[in-house]
Amino acid sequence: xxxxxxxxxxxxxxxxxxxxxxxxxxxxxxxxxxxxxxxxxxxxxxxxxxxxxxxxxxxxxxxxxxxxxxxxxxxxxxxxxxxxxxxxxxxxxxxxxxxxxxxxxxxxxxxxxxxxxxxxxxxxxxxxxxxxxxxxxxxxxxxxxxxxxxxxxxxxxxxxxxxxxxxxxxxxxxxxxxxxxxxxxxxxxxxxxxxxxxxxxxxxxxxxxxxxxxxxxxxxxxxxxxxxxxxxxxxxxxxxxxxxxxxxxxxxxxxxxxxxxxxxxxxxxxxxxxxxxxxxxxxxxxxxxxxxxxxxxxxxxxxxxxxxxxxxxxxxxxxxxxxxxxxxxxxxxxxxxxxxxxxxxxxxxxxxxxxxxxxxxxxxxxxxxxxxxxxxxxxxxxxxxxxxxxxxxxxxxxxxxxxxxxxxxxxxxxxxxxxxxxxxxxxxxxxxxxxxxxxxxxxxxxxxxxxxxxxxxxxxxxxxxxxxxxxxxxxxxxxxxxxxxxxxxxxxxxxxxxxxxxxxxxxxx
Amino acid sequence: xxxxxxxxxxxxxxxxxxxxxxxxxxxxxxxxxxxxxxxxxxxxxxxxxxxxxxxxxxxxxxxxxxxxxxxxxxxxxxxxxxxxxxxxxxxxx
Numbered sequence: 001x002x003x004x005x006x007x008x009x010x011x012x013x014x015x016x017x018x019x020x021x022x023x024x025x026x027x028x029x030x031x032x033x034x035x036x037x038x039x040x041x042x043x044x045x046x047x048x049x050x051x052x053x054x055x056x057x058x059x060x061x062x063x064x065x066x067x068x069x070x071x072x073x074x075x076x077x078x079x080x081x082x083x084x085x086x087x088x089x090x091x092x093x094x095x096x097x098x099x100x101x102x103x104x105x106x107x108x109x110x111x112x113x114x115x116x117x118x119x120x121x122x123x124x125x126x127x128x129x130x131x132x133x134x135x136x137x138x139x140x141x142x143x144x145x146x147x148x149x150x151x152x153x154x155x156x157x158x159x160x161x162x163x164x165x166x167x168x169x170x171x172x173x174x175x176x177x178x179x180x181x182x183x184x185x186x187x188x189x190x191x192x193x194x195x196x197x198x199x200x201x202x203x204x205x206x207x208x209x210x211x212x213x214x215x216x217x218x219x220x221x222x223x224x225x226x227x228x229x230x231x232x233x234x235x236x237x238x239x240x241x242x243x244x245x246x247x248x249x250x251x252x253x254x255x256x257x258x259x260x261x262x263x264x265x266x267x268x269x270x271x272x273x274x275x276x277x278x279x280x281x282x283x284x285x286x287x288x289x290x291x292x293x294x295x296x297x298x299x300x301x302x303x304x305x306x307x308x309x310x311x312x313x314x315x316x317x318x319x320x321x322x323x324x325x326x327x328x329x330x331x332x333x334x335x336x337x338x339x340x341x342x343x344x345x346x347x348x349x350x351x352x353x354x355x356x357x358x359x360x361x362x363x364x365x366x367x368x369x370x371x372x373x374x375x376x377x378x379x380x381x382x383x384x385x386x387x388x389x390x391x392x393x394x395x396x397x398x399x400x401x402x403x404x405x406x407x408x409x410x411x412x413x414x415x416x417x418x419x420x421x422x423x424x425x426x427x428x429x430x431x432x433x434x435x436x437x438x439x440x441x442x443x444x445x446x447x448x449x450x451x452x453x454x455x456x457x458x459x460x461x462x463x464x465x466x467x468x469x470x471x472x473x474x475x476x477x478x479x480x481x482x483x484x485x486x487x488x489x490x491x492x493x494x495x496x497x498x499x500x501x502x503x504x505x506x507x508x509x
Numbered sequence: 510x511x512x513x514x515x516x517x518x519x520x521x522x523x524x525x526x527x528x529x530x531x532x533x534x535x536x537x538x539x540x541x542x543x544x545x546x547x548x549x550x551x552x553x554x555x556x557x558x559x560x561x562x563x564x565x566x567x568x569x570x571x572x573x574x575x576x577x578x579x580x581x582x583x584x585x586x587x588x589x590x591x592x593x594x595x596x597x598x599x600x601x602x
Contacts, residue, residue: 007593052591053576061579068580201584205520205549212548220548224522224583231582235589285547299586302516305602306588 011052016045019122031120037183040248044121047243050235058130062137069225073144076218082152084215086282088491089482093280094145094219095155095345096272097207100172102142103163105226107176108191109135115184127236128188134229141222148218153487155344158472162344165459165471167450168272168336170400174447175269179262181443185244186258192237194262194315198303200230201295203273210281238303245310252311257439263315264432267324268399274329275336278358279350287361292325317432320408326362327411330370335404337377338389342464344473346482349378369411386481392451397426397444398433405429421445515600517558517587520551527581529568530560537561549583558587559597 005013022030034041053061075081085091109132116128150156163169179190208223241259244251274288286294296318304314333347340347350358355374359366380387393402407413417434419426421441428434437444453459460470468475477486492498519534521527523545531550534541541554552558565573575596587598 007591050589053579057574057576061576064580205546205551205584209547209549224548227583228522228579228581231579231585234585238588298516299518302514302586302600305514306600308602 007052010054011049014054015049015123015126018126027120031118033118033184034120037185038254039185039244039251041120041244042247044124046246047121047123048239049123050127050239051232053130053232062134065225065228066137069141069221070144072221073141073148073218076221077148081215081217082149083494084217086214088153088487089280089346089348090214090216090282091149091153091487092155092345092347092482093207093210093276094149094216095153096276096280097219098142098146098149098156099159099162099166099344100169100272101203102139102146103160103169104172104176105135105139105142107173107180109133109139111176111180111187111191114180115187118184124240127232127239131192131229131233131236134226134233138222138226138229141225145218145222152490154474154485155478157474161472165450166344166473167339167395168343168401170448170450171272172269174400175265178265178443185254188237188240189244189255189258190262190265192233193241194237194259195266196230197234197237198263198296198300198315199266199270200234201299202270202291204230205295206277206286206291207273210277210283210285213283213285214281241307241312242310245307245312249311256312259312260316260432261436261439264317264430264436265399267321268396268401268429268433271328271332271401275332278329278361279333279354284354284357287358288329289325289361292321296321316435317430320430320432323408324405326365327369327406330358330362330366331404331406332401334370334373335393335402338387339393339402340481341388341479342468344471344478346480346485346487348482349374349381365411381481381483386483388480392454394427395449395451396429396433397447397449398428398436400447400449401429403427403429515555515602516553517556517585517598517600518551518553519558519560519585519598520549520583521578522581522583523548523550524581530565530578530581533564533568534558534560537564556601557597557599559590559595562594 028034082091112128112132112135116125116132119125119128146156146159163173176191179187182190204223204227208220208227211219211223241255244255274291277284277286277291278288300314300318304312336343337347337349355371359371362370377387393404395401396403403414403416405415407415415430417428417431419428419434419438419441421437422445424445426437426441426445428437450459454467460466465475468479473479482488521531527550531543531552534552535543537560538552538554538558540556541552541558544551544553560575560578562573562575565575575591575594578596585598587600590597590599
């Protein structure tokens with residue numbers, strides 16, 4: 001015991017030295033999921049630990065993060081921090097985030113606990129188990145924020161129940177269920193690499209900066225606290241890809257197929273985040289288009305240059321996302337504007353200043369394709385004809401988003417694809433979603449499609465109020481346009497604003 | 510930053526703990542570009558970004574373990590370099 005161990009040696013002690021060769025059970029019985037996906041691992045000791053955090057250091061730094069976080073959450077609650085957000089419209093972005101994303105943190109906690117048990121290498125097991133604990137921390141901190149906002153705003157009251165039932169929450173839910181029902185190598189490629197490494201910055205960085213800009217310290221705090229773990233998770237994702245790629249050349253086509261699939265699934269899921277950035281933040285930090293350029297085009301580009309040495313290429317259909325960055329958020333907001341009578345958050349038409357911001361940020365598309373549509377809807381609303389679409393939408397069988405995205409190169413035609421399988425026809429919003437189905441039709445034909453379920457009579461009844469009741473959503477309170485919402489009335493009372501007009505609120509302070 | 514190849518970045522919270530780390534990065538990485546966002550500072554570079562333990566210790570006047578960066582790190586891009594004396598990201602293609 002002459003000298004202190006260095007970081008690498010300390011970590012080695014904690015991981016490799018914990019492993020042992022089993023004597024009376026076969027490895028394939030202990031780790032039964034290691035082979036069926038076709039990934040070949042020849043030497044688990046070649047695993048390079050992405051971060052060499054030993055348990056004592058892990059608990060120390062996590063405890064410090066927790067102390068900081070809870071002191072801010074306490075201060076936020078004690079000082080009625082919700083009154084300092086820019087506008088009550090902002091809270092609708094939070095409703096979508098906290099009901100859509102927070103349950104995914106819990107799903108990630110479960111998922112990493114499961115794969116941490118399945119991987120046959122001890123370094124990988126330790127990394128997955130730490131991440132599993134991280135994810136549990138994330139959902140707990142977010143539930144505290146739900147708890148605070150739930151005291152003052154509608155739509156937060158039964159997020160767990162809603163996550164399993166509400167039509168648009170099936171988009172994030174089915175994403176994670178798809179990953180968790182895959183094998184361990186696909187799960188970790190999907191979540192650690194495609195989602196955490198390639199796409200998660202788009203979820204947390206512009207959105208949390210947006211929360212800060214809109215006065216929401218509670219969200220900034222849980223967001224950045226979660227994100228500080230994310231650096232480890234992202235690095236795990238990169239290590240997983242490199243490790244699998246280096247272990248056997250047969251792994252490359254399998255990994256590439258997963259990257260193609262999960263990039264496209266993540267891109268569709270993040271449309272909801274893009275919509276929050278462009279439409280739901282009263283003070284905007286950057287547009288979806290700008291965020292996509294910084295976090296996918298620049299950094300994703302550099303990443304795939306790195307991976308080219310293994311024979312991995314950019315995800316299939318990435319070019320469509322470059323064109324799509326000018327369209328998808330406007331199309332998604334249009335869909336939610338149509339169906340906000342069936343949602344647990346409110347929508348609205350952006351005010352003139354916001355429309356001008358969108359025109360400036362999307363000079364090639366907004367004035368031509370989207371502004372006239374919003375101005376027409378506003379005109380109709382002012383004339384007493386606020387439009388709610390009475391027909392349930394057709395959903396994409398893969399991403400489960402209503403079929404509202406347009407064809408690449410043709411922004412006035414809705415994209416539409418179909419595949420026949422086992423005597424039934426299935427419908428898709430895009431080539432990316434169709435390919436995913438065609439690769440695993442036995443899996444995706446079983447998806448729980450919210451609209452199909454309503455028509456089959458499995459969702460509480462045949463009318464919108466019946467279905468919302470089954471969702472545990474309060475009809476006339478949680479849903480409909482922001483202009484008529486109790487949230488808006490309360491906000492005006494708290495802020496001492498005049499309450500008589502019911503058009504889009506103006507910015508007078 | 511016209512060259513898009515080999516971009517790396519570190520993003521840190523904009524707070525008292527992170528400020529000396531950001532200053533140390535600026536000092537040790539003259540090629541880095543500092544970008545301010547609400548609540549967050551994103552440091553971009555081509556090739557490599559390094560946080561040196563010694564530089565941070567000079568700024569804060571106490572011992573500093575590079576792993577303390579986890580408390581204020583928001584995100585990163587690149588291949589991680591980590592030992593007892595430095596923390597960083599790099600890309601060389």
